[in-house]
Amino acid sequence: AGGPTGSALAVELGAAGLAAELVPIGGETRRTTTVLSAVDGSVTLFNEPGPAVTAMEWALLTERVRRRDPEVLVCSGSLPPGAPPDGYARLIEGRKSVLDTSGPAL
Known part of the structure; x- marks a missing residue:
């Protein structure tokens, strides 16, 4: 998590009583804005582009996953710029x- 949005995310997770072990990054954590139409109930999502990660930041994430050895690992969304193309495959290999995601990362 990075920048003011990452800091706000950490605060909100803590306030909700959720344990989080966030990996610090130099970029700003992206936001998604959801607009719900009062007319027809349709939903429109505005996704900001995600920040690029450095090789060091990706390695830290990978090490955290390895060390935590989660019972189930959930990976969602596109890989961030700078992550290896097979990043998700490496993270989930041998795990529930x-x-x-979609595209080449899938």
Whole structure:
């Protein structure tokens, strides 16, 4: 998590009583804005582009996952710029996992 948005995320997770072990990054954590139409109930999402990660930041994430050895690992969204193309494959290899992505990362 990075920048003011990452800091706000950490605060909100803590306030909700959720344990979080966030990996610090130099970029700003992205935001998604959801607009719900009062007319027809349709939903429109505005996704900001995600920040690039450095090789060191990706390695830290990978090490945290390895060390924590989660019972189930959930990976969602596109890989951030700077992550290896097979990043999700490496993270979930040999683990129970839920992967929500598309394209080459899938």
